[in-house]
Amino acid sequence: MTHENTQITSPPSPSEILLHLGPQHPLQPGPFLLDLKIDGETIREAELKIGYIHKGMEKVFEDRTYIQIMPLTDRICYLASNANNDVYCRAVEELLGIEPTPRAKYLRVIANELNRIQSHLLGIGEYTTDVGFLTMFIYMVRERESIVSLLEAITGSRLNHNYARFGGVANDLPPNYKSMALKTLGEIGKLVKSHDEMMSSDSIYLKRTKGVGVLTDKVASELGVAGPPLRATGVEYDLRRIEPYLVYDDLDFKVITQQDGDVFSRVKVRLLEIQESIYIIEQCLDQIPSGPYKQHVTPYITRPKVGEVYTRIEDPRGELGMYLVSDGSNKPYRFRIRGPAFATAQALPPLLIGTYMADVAAIAASMDSCTSEVDR
Amino acid sequence: MATDKTIMVELTDAFSDAISDVDVPSANRAEARIDSSKVTEIMQFLRDKGFDHLSCISGVDYPPDKMEVVYHVTSYSAPLVITLKATLPRDDPNIDSLCDIYWNANWYERETWEMFGIVFNDCPYLKVLILPEEMDGEWPMRRDYAGYPNAT
Numbered sequence: 001m002t003h004e005n006t007q008i009t010s011p012p013s014p015s016e017i018l019l020h021l022g023p024q025h026p027l028q029p030g031p032f033l034l035d036l037k038i039d040g041e042t043i044r045e046a047e048l049k050i051g052y053i054h055k056g057m058e059k060v061f062e063d064r065t066y067i068q069i070m071p072l073t074d075r076i077c078y079l080a081s082n083a084n085n086d087v088y089c090r091a092v093e094e095l096l097g098i099e100p101t102p103r104a105k106y107l108r109v110i111a112n113e114l115n116r117i118q119s120h121l122l123g124i125g126e127y128t129t130d131v132g133f134l135t136m137f138i139y140m141v142r143e144r145e146s147i148v149s150l151l152e153a154i155t156g157s158r159l160n161h162n163y164a165r166f167g168g169v170a171n172d173l174p175p176n177y178k179s180m181a182l183k184t185l186g187e188i189g190k191l192v193k194s195h196d197e198m199m200s201s202d203s204i205y206l207k208r209t210k211g212v213g214v215l216t217d218k219v220a221s222e223l224g225v226a227g228p229p230l231r232a233t234g235v236e237y238d239l240r241r242i243e244p245y246l247v248y249d250d251l252d253f254k255v256i257t258q259q260d261g262d263v264f265s266r267v268k269v270r271l272l273e274i275q276e277s278i279y280i281i282e283q284c285l286d287q288i289p290s291g292p293y294k295q296h297v298t299p300y301i302t303r304p305k306v307g308e309v310y311t312r313i314e315d316p317r318g319e320l321g322m323y324l325v326s327d328g329s330n331k332p333y334r335f336r337i338r339g340p341a342f343a344t345a346q347a348l349p350p351l352l353i354g355t356y357m358a359d360v361a362a363i364a365a366s367m368d369s370c371t372s373e374v375d376r
Numbered sequence: 377m378a379t380d381k382t383i384m385v386e387l388t389d390a391f392s393d394a395i396s397d398v399d400v401p402s403a404n405r406a407e408a409r410i411d412s413s414k415v416t417e418i419m420q421f422l423r424d425k426g427f428d429h430l431s432c433i434s435g436v437d438y439p440p441d442k443m444e445v446v447y448h449v450t451s452y453s454a455p456l457v458i459t460l461k462a463t464l465p466r467d468d469p470n471i472d473s474l475c476d477i478y479w480n481a482n483w484y485e486r487e488t489w490e491m492f493g494i495v496f497n498d499c500p501y502l503k504v505l506i507l508p509e510e511m512d513g514e515w516p517m518r519r520d521y522a523g524y525p526n527a528t
Contacts, residue, residue, distance in 0.1 A: 003475060003482055003500040051506035058491075059517055221428055221452050224480030235452060243404055243455035310405065310448055310457055312431070323434050323446065338432035338448070346483045375506055 005350040008047045012037050016044060021360065023052050029126060030371025032345070034364070041357045046349035054375040061335040066092055066166075066302040069332070074160035076337060077373035079122060080315050081160050082108075082115035082151075087313040089164035090245065091324045094311065095304035096166060101295065104168040105246045106288040111154060111163050112246075112313075113277040113284075117188070118147040119316035120270040127267060127365035128199075131208050136195060143191055146184050153177060166302060168294025178285045185278045196271045209264040213351055213363035216261055223347035227318025227340050228269040229367055233261035239314040250287070253280050263359075263366040270368070303330050315340050317368055341370040380456055381406050383425055391418055407459035412445070415462055416472045419449070423477055427451050427458065430474065433484035435492035437519045443469045445494060464494065473499035491517035 012018045021034040031052035037045040057076060061069050073088045074081035086108050093100065100108065125140030148158050153174050155161035163170050199205055215225075217233040230237055238255040240248045256272040258265035308325040318340030325334040344367045351363060381400050387408070388395050394411035395418075401407070410418055431448040438444065447460040462471055473496040474481040485496040486505040493515040496502060504512050514524060 003479070006482065007501055051504075051508065054506045056516070222479050224430060224478065226429075230452075237452050242453075308459075310432075310459060312457070319431065321432055321448065323432065323448065325436060334434070334436045336432065336434040336446075338434075342483065343480060346480055 005045075005353055006047065006346070007349075008035055008037050008045045015039055019357075023049075028371070029365075029369060030374075032369075032371050032374070034348075034360075036352070036357075036360070038357055043352050043355055043357065043360070046352040048345060048349050050345065050371070050374050052375065053372060057376045058335050058337060061332055063331065065330045066304070066332065067300050069335075070164065071160065071162040074162055075372070076339070076376060077315075077317075077341065077370045078159050079119040079370060080115060080317065080320070080373070082111045082155075082163060083313050083315040083320055085161065085164040086112055086246075087311050087315075087320055087322050088324075089166060090313075091309050091311040091322050092166055092302065092304065094309045095307055095324065095326050096299065096302060097305075098167045098295065098299070100167055100169075100246075101292050102247075102289050103172075103291045103293050106284050107154070107169045107173065107293060108164060109246050109248065109251070110281055110284045110288075111151065111161065111169075113280050114147055114151045114154075115161075116316045117274050117277050118144045118151065120274050121147065121192075123316070123368040124267055124270055127362070127368070130361040130365040131205065131263075133199075133202075133205060136199065139191070139195055143188050143195075146188060150181055150184055153180070165294055166299050168292070168298060170294075172293040173288075181285060182282065185281060189275055189278045192271060192274050196268075199267070199271075206264070209267070209362060209366075210262060211260075212263045212359050213355060213366065214260065214262045215347075215351060220261065220347075223343075223350065225318065225344050225347045227315065227344070228273070229266055229344055229347075230318070231256060232258045232265035232269045234259045239312055239319060243312060245311075245313065247284075251280055251283050263362050266366045266368075301330065303328060317341050317370065317373075318343065337373075337376055339370075339373040339376065341368075341373045342376075345369050345374045380454065383422070383427070383456070383458070384408065386425070387418070387421065390421055394418065404455040405457055405459070407461070410460050410462050412462035412464055412471045415447075415460075416474065416477065418460065419447070419474055419477050422449055422458065426453070430478035430481055430484075431457065433474075433481060433488055435488040435494050435517065437466075437492060437517065439466065439519050441466050443492065443494060445471055445488065447474075469493065470495035470497055472497050475499055491515065493518070 016039045019036045023031040023033045033049040035047045073084040076084045121140045121144040125137040128136035155163040220233045236255045304326045306328045310323045312321045321338035323336035327333040394414040397409040427449045434446045436444040443464045450457045485499045490504045
């Protein structure tokens with residue numbers, strides 16, 4: 001695969017026009033500029049320009065102590081804040097040579113999976129507005145609200161959870177959490193299933209999404225994408241299964257895949273993953289051991305040994321990695337964030353070439369990008 | 377296809393003069409230091425052996441005289457992540473691009489270039505990605521970066 005398909009290589013000819021989609025546009029999850037060279041309705045070339053909300057996080061983290069970084073990792077992507085907390089926390093734990101307590105491992109998995117459900121629900125909601133299915137957005141946000149309340153009950157905050165701590169978590173489960181969570185999750189499972197049926201049986205929606213923006217498994221792995229866009233092509237790449245962290249080894253779950261690799265499949269993967277996450281949380285609530293939820297003394301002032309570590313996690317959007325270099329002081333020497341949305345954003349322009357203008361919104365939204373994390 | 381840690385033995389055998397400091401800290405991680413002039417051959421070797429996923433490229437600055445490019449290579453079917461580090465001189469950091477081997481290397485190389493000033497030879501479209509154009513040539517992620525002049 002060449003690199004010319006990521007750039008606008010020449011000025012438009014008389015039959016073509018150059019269309020700037022962004023940096024502010026109602027369909028976008030955040031500001032980015034998508035330049036399209038179109039001929040009639042067909043896209044000839046596409047180029048993605050990012051950096052509109054660059055926060056310089058990697059530089060900022062070099063000047064913060066390890067525990068100060070924890071709440072900042074939430075802001076990498078607010079929809080995946082628990083995944084960000086967790087992967088950062090595991091990186092520091094590995095450098096410190098400590099392990100979270102058994103109960104804390106389960107609590108982190110519960111928080112991670114709730115986080116995945118709410119991220120998928122909002123992702124699908126935003127996507128459905130882009131394909132002209134506004135009703136579903138309202139439903140999805142309503143369902144997400146109860147999941148966010150479940151997260152709030154554990155972590156104390158609705159979006160930026162700041163939940164993981166080195167060797168443990170910040171809070172234990174509140175009283176009666178299990179019955180409350182099982183009741184809500186049961187309802188959400190049924191509702192999402194009925195939404196899934198509604199979407200799968202709507203002929204207009206099917207025409208709009210089936211066979212649109214097709215990625216094959218070969219092209220998808222060539223482009224370096226991970227997460228739902230890759231699993232929608234049939235590749236069983238899920239870090240929870242391939243490189244089990246926390247307690248995913250002890251849990252029973254399927255890696256959701258679809259075969260077609262089109263817009264419909266990518267959304268279907270997310271819908272089915274919601275059910276799978278609910279199943280994981282139910283197992284966790286059954287199996288969770290009693291005991292301390294944090295170390296006897298939580299290390300707040302941390303000076304890890306000299307060394308480096310690369311940890312990965314299955315973020316709602318794919319593979320999130322963090323590369324941490326420690327020089328033995330109380331601040332990281334280098335902190336690199338390998339975001340999943342960065343990889344999917346890079347793969348977007350080649351996917352758009354040859355498609356119709358009207359499908360751009362559907363394809364872009366089905367990749368479930370997060371501009372905040374692309375720019376960091 | 378050897379996508380487990382025996383790959384490190386194969387790699388050392390194939391490039392004995394370009395690989396040093398091989399270490400396998402855990403079952404899922406392996407690391408080595410590589411000669412920066414051999415990076416494309418080594419990556420092509422790994423790709424042919426089944427390491428089909430370039431996870432990340434990062435730069436690390438070690439003033440006053442060194443810079444490092446760190447590659448994390450892994451596979452879509454196995455958990456082993458190989459960390460390869462190439463050391464470059466800080467006054468003229470340049471290394472060959474991997475864009476022909478791993479398609480997704482492009483954005484990682486562009487980002488490392490704009491943040492550290494590490495030149496990736498033959499990288500297509502080596503221009504600013506995240507930074508605004510007026511910060512081209514500032515190399516803000518270097519350790520001794522003093523800050524962008526505040527024009528106001």
